[in-house]
Amino acid sequence: MPSKKVLIILSDANSFPLKKTSGPDAGKVVDQPSGFFLQELAKPLQKMLDAGHEVTFASPKGQEPTADPNSESLLAYAGNFYERRRENELIRKMKKTNGFDRPRPFSTFDEDELATFAGVFIPGGHAPLADLGDDPNLGKILRFFNKENKPTAAICHGPYALLSTMKAGDGSFVYDGYKITSWSDAEENFMETLLGGEVEKVASALKDQGAVMVEGASEKFGGTTLHRELLTGGNPLAANALGDRFLKMLSV
Structure with a gap:
């Protein structure tokens, strides 16, 4: 396969807003540690x-990305120490060779440069809730990929970034009517129980703007959804399948 350029969208946030419903901070909005998964x-x-x-x-302001602490736990890797080490080493390598610790700010991209990219990918973690959904510069980027029908992939909380398209152009949600899979409200409700607070619901937010949310057993256990140029997955179990399917899209 010929080498192509892929833009990877990251959040600058190392936390996301959590409205506490229990404990001494009940009723307050606190910063819950997070980052990319x-x-x-x-x-x-x-x-x-x-x-x-x-x-x-690339990220909103070009700040060094932070990993979600939960995603680095052995529990997240079902006890597979070697897999966790391998993936942490990959990120360390990216810092040394690919500028991972100095992402390009969204504002530095124009359409001429965006045209050189074959696709765009948005990983999850709760961090996108903090700064991707309302970023107008990201909205311009995603609108370009949508207009050009270029492969666009997002997983888990990553699809929340698609809402940024309403902050650019004519203010419309360009993925209105698209079939999308994301972290579900049911999964977020479980997280709310663990965190003792309320979290913005990705699936509900997308559905409210006209997305057709695809959920079910397949999506809970690693299934992905492709609609036009948009490929989405619901949780970490979909990471391998989404990666494979995205590569096929890039090869066309």
């Missing part, structure tokens, strides 16, 4: 690199 970034990223593609990292 390691597996959701590392697995598709490794596949892109193995295929010989060139990746460019």
Whole structure:
């Protein structure tokens, strides 16, 4: 497969807003530690690199990305210490060779440069809730990929970034009517129980703007959804399948 350029969208946030419903902070909005979900970034990223593609990292202001602490736990890797080490080493390598710790600010991209990219990928983690959904510069980027029908992939909380298209152009949601899979409200409700607070619901937010949310057993256990140029997955279990399917889209 010829080498192509892929833009990877990251959040600058190391936390997300959590409205506490229990404990001493009940009723207050606190900053809950978060960041990118390691597996959701590392697995598709490794596949892109193995295929010989060139990746460019971008974020709202170009700040160093933070991994979600939960995604680095052995529990997240079902006890597989070697897999966790391998994926952490990949990120360390990206810092040394691909500018991962210095992402390009969204505002530095124009349409001429965006035209050189074959696709765009948005990993999850709760961090996108903090700064991606309402970023007008990201909205311009995603509108360009949508207009040009270029492969666009997002996983878990990553699809929340699609809402940014309403902050650019004519203010419309360009993915209105698209079939999309994301972290579900049911999954977020479970997280709310663990965190003792209320979290913005990705699936509900997308549905409210006209997206057709695809849920079910398949999506809970790693299934992906492709509609036009948009490929989405619901949780870390979809990372491998989404990476494989995204590569096929890039090869067309």
